[in-house]
Amino acid sequence: MEEELKNWLVYYRNADHTRRDVLRVSREYLGLNPCRDTYNFNDGSQLELVNLKGTIPVPYKGIIYNIPILIWLMDTHPQNAPICYVKPTADMSIKVSMFVDQNGKIYLPYLHDWVPHDSDLLGLIHVLICTFGEHPPVFAKSKEQVQPLPYPKDNMLPHGAGSSMSQYRPPSYPVQTPQTGYNYNMPYVPTPGYPPYGAFPTPYPAYPTPVANNAGTIKDEHIKESLLSAIEEKLMRRMNERFQQNQAEMDTLQRTLQELKQGKMKLDGILEQLTKEKNDLDKNITVLKDKEQELDKAIERLSNQESIDVDDAVTTTAPLYKQLLNAFAEEAALEDAIYYMGEALRCGVIDLDVFLRQVRTLSRKQFMLRALMQKCRQKAGLAPV
Known part of the structure; x- marks a missing residue:
């Protein structure tokens, strides 16, 4: 199972922490088994998540009942609180209260005030046991039974029946061991290290529970209590719908706020x-x-x-430099003259014989001037060109 659980948690951000939490719960509560299934979110998206599915032992009026629950672990566990449901069997109905809605979803202060790395699954299950012991989440589908009590049949087996609350001692609940199977003589001991549920504030008053008399007749006060209970359930549904609507609007406003903050940061950077x-x-x-x-x-x-x-502005400091300057200027003039002679030939102003004769004369003179400049630069100690 540990290897299979490790494979299931490969995409979880805190896989090792989540695996340790699941294994601790599985060893403490043998009625809960880890599984993997597809969870459908309210926005229509789906995600493969690990869950704990099975029953937890809940004491109610001196009897231990196995309440079926389903705990979904988010892929960010333990950063985000799990999503919990009551999963009634075919012969059970959900008792809507401040802690459980008509779909079986569980609402607890422990989940609402979930603190990463402080809150854990064992503490959550302990709070569920305490809460369901005071407010049973399911009752049997029976026309004769008016009182919404847990129905002790099949996977909700009572133990220690007949004890009064004044003489109540920790009753037994089924514990499965590899050697003996189910042992019904193990005493139920609450998990130590967690505060009693009374430490968590209860935001709503407790619901009145309609009770039928021993003769089976229904009196006016019973009808009144049933009507009040139905009205409370209807108001609770409307309140949950309004809460979900307000929560969706709040999420939209939060996303808009984040986008505005990001836009402000960009504008501040541009400014x-x-x-x-x-x-x-x-x-x-x-x-x-x-x-x-x-x-x-x-x-x-x-x-x-x-x-x-x-001409007066350009003066030299020595006759040698003046000779070099004059030779350079005359050589440049000859370069221009040869260029324009070529242009005249191209335009047909002079013929080829005149061009060759004049270019030969100018080239000879240009060669002598360049040789003179090289000798002057050598004499003046300048670098050759």
Whole structure:
């Protein structure tokens, strides 16, 4: 069973913790067995979940009854509380109360105030036993029986009948052992370490339980109590419907709030980026204005000066550099002349003989100038070109 349970819990977030909880419950309450089945959520979605299915021993008026329940464990267990149901047999009916609705779903403060890693399955079952001992969740389908008590037949076997509450001692309930099967002499002992259910606040008053007299006749007060019970059940159904509707609206508002918060975070990030870009842009504008003022001053200073002759402005510090400069300028002029001679030939201004003769002369002179520049650069200690 442990290996099979381990395979079932492979998709659970806290698989080891959940497996330990299930095994502890299975060893403590032999009437509960782990299973895996498909759970249908209210929104129509489905999920394969592990559940505990079977019966728990509930003492009621000196008798132990096996109450059938079904506990679904969420795949986030123990972060989220389990979903619990009462699963009556064919000869039972659900007794609607503040703790159980008409579908058998169980509502408890222990589930509502579920604390991850503090609340556990053993504590939940202990609270279920205490609660169902005061408010039985099922009663037998019988026209003669008016009192909504648990029906002790088949999987709800009474033990210790005939004891009065004043003389009540912990009765026996069936315990299955590998050697002897069911042992009906094991005393029922509540699980230690959990507070009594009275420690949990009860938000609604207890329901009155209509009781028939010994002669089997129904009096006016019995009819009145039955009507009051029916009205209470109807009000409870309407209250549950209203609660579910309000809960759905609350969930929608919570999702909208989360989306608005995420949108606000995005807008804050965009606003912060825009503020940074604006600051950078202001700095660049300030720098450009400073540069513009410098340019205006330089233009004003140059406009106030006299015109400068380019030839006079370019002077050399030594005759060798002047010879190099003149050779470079003349060589550049020859380069341009050869280019324009080629353009003239292409346009048909000169013929090929004139072009070849002139290009040969200009090329010879250009070669001599380049040789002169190389010799001058070598003489001046400059790098060769």
